Amino acid sequence: MKIASMDxxxxxxxxxxxxxxxxxxxxxxxxxxxxxxxxxxxxAVAELADHLIGADPLRIxxxxxxxxxxxxxxxxPVLSSAVAGIDQALWDIAGKAAGLPVHQLLGGPVREKxxxxxxxxxDRPAEVAELAATQIEAGFTAVKMNGSAELTAIDxxxxxxxxxxxxxxxREAIGEHxxxxxxxxxxxxxxxxxxxxxxxxxYLPLFVEEAVLPEHSRNLAALAVSxxxxxxxxxxxxxxxxxxxxxxxxxxxxxxxVSHAGGISEVRRxxxxxxxxxxxxxxxxxxxxxxxAASLQLAFAIPNFLIQEQSxxxxxxxxxxxxxxxxxxxPLTFPGxxxxxxxxxxxxxxxxxxxxxxxxxxxxxxRSPLWRHADxxxxxx
Numbered sequence: 001m002k003i004a005s006m007d008x009x010x011x012x013x014x015x016x017x018x019x020x021x022x023x024x025x026x027x028x029x030x031x032x033x034x035x036x037x038x039x040x041x042x043x044a045v046a047e048l049a050d051h052l053i054g055a056d057p058l059r060i061x062x063x064x065x066x067x068x069x070x071x072x073x074x075x076x077p078v079l080s081s082a083v084a085g086i087d088q089a090l091w092d093i094a095g096k097a098a099g100l101p102v103h104q105l106l107g108g109p110v111r112e113k114x115x116x117x118x119x120x121x122x123d124r125p126a127e128v129a130e131l132a133a134t135q136i137e138a139g140f141t142a143v144k145m146n147g148s149a150e151l152t153a154i155d156x157x158x159x160x161x162x163x164x165x166x167x168x169x170x171r172e173a174i175g176e177h178x179x180x181x182x183x184x185x186x187x188x189x190x191x192x193x194x195x196x197x198x199x200x201x202x203y204l205p206l207f208v209e210e211a212v213l214p215e216h217s218r219n220l221a222a223l224a225v226s227x228x229x230x231x232x233x234x235x236x237x238x239x240x241x242x243x244x245x246x247x248x249x250x251x252x253x254x255x256x257x258v259s260h261a262g263g264i265s266e267v268r269r270x271x272x273x274x275x276x277x278x279x280x281x282x283x284x285x286x287x288x289x290x291x292x293a294a295s296l297q298l299a300f301a302i303p304n305f306l307i308q309e310q311s312x313x314x315x316x317x318x319x320x321x322x323x324x325x326x327x328x329x330x331p332l333t334f335p336g337x338x339x340x341x342x343x344x345x346x347x348x349x350x351x352x353x354x355x356x357x358x359x360x361x362x363x364x365x366x367r368s369p370l371w372r373h374a375d376x377x378x379x380x381x
Contacts, residue, residue, distance in 0.1 A: 014366035028092035031290035032085020044082035087263025095346035142179035224250035
């Protein structure tokens with residue numbers, strides 16, 4: 001079996017899909033994208049295709065090594081995301097060729113269902129208590145919210161308490177038998193995080209995500225000592241070498257993204273490394289159906305898995321949503337807040353190719369929001 005073609009599709013709301021076809025009629029799908037830089041990743045995939053056309057798709061590890069190291073310059077979100085989508089598609093082909101779901105190729109399932117959480121509140125969270133209660137009523141056992149909008153380096157007591165009161169309202173709405181995740185999205189400085197985290201402790205978040213920016217990851221160890229809240233990071237880390245700087249240095253939860261951190265192959269290795277430090281996995285996934293399906297295949301096979309993000313109904317999905325590109329949405333629906341293990345081959349989903357091709361003619365130019373502080377200076381989104 002040889003790789004015959006590789007085609008990318010820029011589809012709304014903000015995704016990039018990859019279709020890899022073989023000369024034996026087996027097709028694999030991947031989702032190589034950096035949010036707001038989809039065209040750039042698309043160009044990287046086209047460059048990497050020069051190595052892959054005509055090659056055996058089942059030599060997944062060899063391709064991973066060549067694609068990540070063979071160009072001399074290594075790493076970064078664009079290259080890692082391009083490789084990630086390709087890696088997903090190759091695993092999809094491998095599973096379909098074997099007639100097995102990918103998790104069977106990774107050593108078999110360690111669980112029969114995967115706990116999911118739902119997003120509430122948007123980038124500038126509002127009415128979060130009501131939204132949280134709605135998601136709990138829909139069957140989810142955990143919700144995630146952005147803790148704040150813009151924050152200055154050391155913000156006012158009023159802004160600080162606004163965050164605390166918002167988290168308190170969600171805790172009251174969902175009760176003590178459900179979980180709450182607070183995402184600071186790198187909007188807090190180390191000093192602001194140090195002030196804020198102890199104030200959130202009474203509300204027992206499952207974890208606080210990106211308490212500081214990834215470039216300040218060396219401060220996570222000191223933050224972890226200063227709070228009882230489990231700290232999580234990883235959506236902007238792209239390899240096991242990036243995670244080496246945080247695993248064993250303060251975090252309790254690792255959050256690699258299967259569409260950013262080198263794909264199924266690399267996230268599986270990151271999980272194994274995390275396991276040796278008693279760190280659990282809550283993979284990042286605010287993207288589309290292929291990324292989510294790949295994440296779930298990993299979740300069924302990873303022993304130290306905690307919970308899975310999913311983006312059905314997330315505030316970025318304007319016009320199109322995760323299930324719109326599937327022939328059958330069942331594998332990505334979550335009764336009782338859990339994904340049920342699928343025995344379907346490959347990634348376990350069937351992409352509606354006609355719909356993908358149709359919407360690719362529309363495309364998108366999604367860009368990350370640009371925020372500014374009251375004084376006009378740049379603010380972290």
